[in-house]
Amino acid sequence: MAANGSLRGRPYHRPDTLQVSPSPASLTPLSTPLSMSSQGTQTPDRSPSPLDTMPAQWQPQLKRKQSSPMMPPFMVSAPGKVIVYGEHAVVHGKAAIAAAISLRSYLLVSFLSKSHRTVTLRFPDIQLEHTWDLDDLPWDAFSAKSKKKYYYDLVTSLDPDLLTALQPHIATVSPKVPEASRKIHHASATSFLYLFLSLASRKTPPCVYTLRSTIPIGAGLGSSASIAVCLSTALLLQIRALAGPHPDQPPRECETQIERINRWAYVGEMCIHGNPSGVDNTVASGGKAVLFQRTQLDKSPTVTPIWNFPELPLLLVNTRQSRSTKVEVAKVATLRRKHPVIAENILDAIGQITESAHTLLTSPGFDPTSPASLEHLGELVTMNHGLLVALGVSHPKLERIRELIDHTGIGWTKLTGAGGGGCAITILKPQAPVQNGNGVNHDTSSSSEYESSEETDSCSASIISSGTKLKHKILDSLEVKLENEGFEKFETTLAGDGVGVLWPAVLHNGNEEEGGEEIDQEKFLRAEGTAGIERLVGVQSSRKSRQRDVREGWRFWRPWETDVL
Numbered sequence: 001m002a003a004n005g006s007l008r009g010r011p012y013h014r015p016d017t018l019q020v021s022p023s024p025a026s027l028t029p030l031s032t033p034l035s036m037s038s039q040g041t042q043t044p045d046r047s048p049s050p051l052d053t054m055p056a057q058w059q060p061q062l063k064r065k066q067s068s069p070m071m072p073p074f075m076v077s078a079p080g081k082v083i084v085y086g087e088h089a090v091v092h093g094k095a096a097i098a099a100a101i102s103l104r105s106y107l108l109v110s111f112l113s114k115s116h117r118t119v120t121l122r123f124p125d126i127q128l129e130h131t132w133d134l135d136d137l138p139w140d141a142f143s144a145k146s147k148k149k150y151y152y153d154l155v156t157s158l159d160p161d162l163l164t165a166l167q168p169h170i171a172t173v174s175p176k177v178p179e180a181s182r183k184i185h186h187a188s189a190t191s192f193l194y195l196f197l198s199l200a201s202r203k204t205p206p207c208v209y210t211l212r213s214t215i216p217i218g219a220g221l222g223s224s225a226s227i228a229v230c231l232s233t234a235l236l237l238q239i240r241a242l243a244g245p246h247p248d249q250p251p252r253e254c255e256t257q258i259e260r261i262n263r264w265a266y267v268g269e270m271c272i273h274g275n276p277s278g279v280d281n282t283v284a285s286g287g288k289a290v291l292f293q294r295t296q297l298d299k300s301p302t303v304t305p306i307w308n309f310p311e312l313p314l315l316l317v318n319t320r321q322s323r324s325t326k327v328e329v330a331k332v333a334t335l336r337r338k339h340p341v342i343a344e345n346i347l348d349a350i351g352q353i354t355e356s357a358h359t360l361l362t363s364p365g366f367d368p369t370s371p372a373s374l375e376h377l378g379e380l381v382t383m384n385h386g387l388l389v390a391l392g393v394s395h396p397k398l399e400r401i402r403e404l405i406d407h408t409g410i411g412w413t414k415l416t417g418a419g420g421g422g423c424a425i426t427i428l429k430p431q432a433p434v435q436n437g438n439g440v441n442h443d444t445s446s447s448s449e450y451e452s453s454e455e456t457d458s459c460s461a462s463i464i465s466s467g468t469k470l471k472h473k474i475l476d477s478l479e480v481k482l483e484n485e486g487f488e489k490f491e492t493t494l495a496g497d498g499v500g501v502l503w504p505a506v507l508h509n510g511n512e513e514e515g516g517e518e519i520d521q522e523k524f525l526r527a528e529g530t531a532g533i534e535r536l537v538g539v540q541s542s543r544k545s546r547q548r549d550v551r552e553g554w555r556f557w558r559p560w561e562t563d564v565l
């Protein structure tokens with residue numbers, strides 16, 4: 001099993017304090033030096049990109065493409081996140097745990113013939129479509145000697161002069177749409193252009209960046225960080241500044257690539273969020289889960305990976321109630337002023353909940369399949385929610401969701417993120433509950449085996465246990481109830497992979513010519529909803545029996561997979 005982040009003793013930090021950063025000279029010690037990449041970006045070393053490490057099965061595809069003057073399209077994908085324990089308390093110096101979820105953003109990069117000289121964003125989730133003329137962009141501002149940043153640089157703040165240089169090119173984006181939508185468009189466009197002009201060069205090939213996400217926007221699930229990670233990864237891949245991902249890549253090298261992506265994703269996040277903590281982009285880059293803590297307000301948080309975090313099934317319910325993180329954080333600050341001792345005790349208790357979870361998750365004998373471990377984690381979820389209610393950051397809609405789920409007895413529920421709306425999460429119990437006389441369901445036993453993925457391995461309904469069937473029945477009827485009340489339910493998995501790469505954008509979808517189905521813009525744009533996106537390009541196998549399997553073609557940097565350092 002994976003080595004735990006803290007046991008490995010190499011905590012991640014927000015990019016400005018990252019300790020795992022190598023100096024440029026000690027970057028991936030692979031292959032020969034490259035003075036200038038194909039895009040003309042100066043790079044002092046040479047890291048093989050996926051193009052160099054193309055799996056054998058893609059060779060026919062590549063051969064077919066050799067006659068084309070254009071590169072084949074490729075895709076990247078990054079997850080959203082939830083806070084599992086410790087929101088609000090983290091604002092007051094306690095630790096919190098955040099984990100990746102299986103809802104993800106997918107970015108398709110397609111190349112145009114050189115005559116185009118344009119770069120286009122197609123972000124249909126926010127109805128944004130915009131094309132810039134490559135030659136009109138402010139390359140001079142970004143490449144000026146005093147301003148130029150390289151892919152290995154650490155950028156901890158946005159340069160106001162560069163933002164000013166971008167302004168006229170942002171102003172032309174969606175000038176006629178209502179202000180609220182325009183703000184969203186401008187945030188995404190700024191994030192893209194800042195990264196594009198920092199990492200690419202004026203010789204960059206004309207491209208179209210098409211993005212679709214299964215992460216609800218503005219619901220506290222890190223959608224902005226997920227797109228920032230996709231953009232950062234795509235641009236770094238285009239300038240060949242990333243090695244892999246490929247199987248057997250040493251963990252240290254995986255960490256280096258993830259960190260490089262994370263640093264630039266943080267820059268993209270700053271364009272959208274101002275002064276983010278860096279936690280969302282760290283989880284979206286590296287996947288799994290992290291422990292984070294900011295002990296001093298003016299200091300960056302320490303972010304330590306928890307590679308042992310189990311891939312638990314998670315029910316996620318969106319209240320669709322908009323909320324302001326600022327308002328909810330202010331509520332807690334007011335309560336703390338009015339009732340300092342009580343509020344402090346509540347925040348302390350939340351901090352202890354996070355510590356208890358972290359201690360369990362990182363204990364040497366930790367067995368994620370043990371019902372006792374799951375119950376421990378679940379009880380902490382329930383207690384954490386109660387304390388957040390005591391802090392006044394729940395909402396009647398969150399309480400309604402918790403009530404509906406508690407009545408089924410299917411799992412342990414809490415609000416996640418700022419509260420006041422947003423989402424609730426439920427860690428599902430291993431056992432199907434039984435109904436008591438009051439119509440409330442209760443866990444039958446906590447001692448039987450947690451159903452493993454092997455147990456549900458066969459598609460044959462006949463061997464799915466009656467417990468599993470009952471669980472599905474309860475989940476289905478819960479879905480109807482939640483939908484009737486205007487809530488949105490997602491079945492996700494916690495602590496999965498971070499950023500992934502599909503190069504070239506070809507998948508074995510079971511309905512196509514030999515060699516795989518090429519994903520093009522039109523197919524990608526036509527995919528309907530979350531299910532359609534996941535069916536077409538999802539990183540996870542669509543076979544229900546193996547939901548947690550990664551679909552052939554997608555590759556990830558997984559520093560936790562090998563023991564060799």
Ligand SMILES: Nc1ncnc2c1ncn2[C@@H]1O[C@H](COP(=O)(O)OP(=O)(O)OP(=O)(O)O)[C@@H](O)[C@H]1O
Binds near residue numbers: 123185188219221
């Ligand atoms: N699918 C998407 N397509 C294009 N832009 C997106 C998409 N998802 C997020 N964004 C960008 O990110 C911004 C959303 O950031 P916001 O902080 O409001 O939500 P979040 O990242 O989902 O929540 P949180 O940061 O609280 O976890 C949007 O305004 C938009 O600029």
Ligand SMILES: C[C@@](O)(CCO)CC(=O)[O-]
Binds near residue numbers: 087090325329417
């Ligand atoms: C409420 C809070 O703890 C989590 C918001 O997702 C605020 C923060 O950490 O910045």
